[in-house]
Amino acid sequence: MEIFFEQLINGFTIGSFYALVALGYSMVYGVMKLINFAHGDLFTFGSYIGYTILVWGSGRMTQIFGIWGGMA
Structure with a gap:
């Protein structure tokens, strides 16, 4: 459950x-x-950059900036 x-x-x-x-x-x-098809590419690129910083970053601030950068 x-x-x-x-x-x-x-x-x-x-x-x-x-x-x-x-x-x-x-x-x-x-x-x-x-219709702006580049809109989805920007979401994908931002998510990829945020995930990369989140995984490769070692400190807590790096992870926070990774999440923040992905949302921007």
Whole structure:
């Protein structure tokens, strides 16, 4: 039962990231009336950089900056 709740939280987390990307797409399309496919690339690049800093960083501040940089 513990695994079920853990996977449920993981699903909500991943789903919130998908919703964030979809919200960005819809906002850009609503304002510009143009689909910007580079929007998803920026999310992917930011997540990759944040994850890389989080894994390779040794100190707590490095991890905080990695998370902060990934969200930017």
